[in-house]
Amino acid sequence: MKKTKKFIGTLTLTLLLGLMVGCSSENDKKSDSSTDNKSTSIKKIKDSGVIKVGIKEDVPNFGYMNPDTNKNEGMEPDIARLIAKELTGSEDNVEFIGVTAKTRGPLLDNGELDMVIATFTITDERKETYNFTTPYYKDEVGFLVRKADKFKDTASLDGKTIGVVQSSTTKEAIEKQAKKLGVSFKYQELGSYPELKTALTSKRIDAFSVDKSILTGYVDDKTEILKDGFSPQEYGIATKKANTELNDYLNELIKKWEQDGTLDKIYKAWNLD
Structure with a gap:
C-alpha cells in the first residue's frame, strides 16, 4: 500500500512538472511568434523579394495606370519603386495593387498589402487605426x-x-x-x-x-x-498599426529623401509643386 501511494505521488508530480514545462514552452512559442511577427516584417519582405503596394490608378501625376503602356505612372509609384530598391535591391521588385479611397484600408487590414501609397490623407482619426509616415506631400x-x-x-x-x-x-x-x-x-x-x-x-x-x-x-x-x-x-505612407518596425523604416527613408532632394526631383518629374 505504501509503495502504491509513493508511486502515485511520484507519477502525479511528474505529470504536473510535464504540464508546467509544456505550458511554459507553449507560451514561449507564442511569445516568440508574436515577437517574430512584429520584428521580422522587414525581413519577411526581403525574403519574399517583393513589396506589395496599394496605389491609385486614376489620379494623373500621382498614381495612374497608363492605358498605352500598361504601366503605373506618377509620383507615388516612383516612391514605391525607390522603397523596393532599398528593401530588395531592385526597383522592379514591387507589385502594384490598384486601390480606391474605399478599398485601400480593408486591403491593408487583411494583409494583401504591405503598405499604401495612395493620396492617403493623414488625420487624427486614421492614426488610431494605421501607422503613417511623415508627410511626403502637402496639398x-x-x-x-x-x-x-x-x-x-x-x-x-x-x-x-x-x-x-x-x-x-x-x-x-x-x-x-x-x-x-x-x-x-x-x-x-x-x-x-x-x-x-x-x-x-x-x-x-x-x-x-x-x-x-x-x-x-x-x-x-x-x-x-x-x-x-x-x-x-498631408499624404503619408500607411502601414498596419502593429507594424511599427516597417513604419519607422519608411519614415526614415522619407526624411532622408526630403533632405537630399530626392522628393523634389520626383515632384518636378510629375509637374507637382
Missing part, C-alpha cells in the same frame, strides 16, 4: 468647375451640387469651410475621380472637389480650378 482642397458657369470662389457655389469621392475626407472638409462662409451645398458621392469628371462634364454636378493637385490631372479646355483653397492635406 489643399479645391474645386474644379466649368468655365461657362463663371464661378469665382467657394461662396459662389452656395446651394450647388458638389461631387466628391466615396470614403474620402473631402466632404467633411467642405462642410467645415461652408460653415465658416455661411453657405450650404448638396453632394453627390461617386466611386472614382473619372466618374466625377464625367459627372461634371455632363452637368450632373456643379463642381468636382478633391485636393488641388489631384484636380490638375482633370483640367481641360472647358474647366478650371478655383483659386480658393482650404483644409491643408
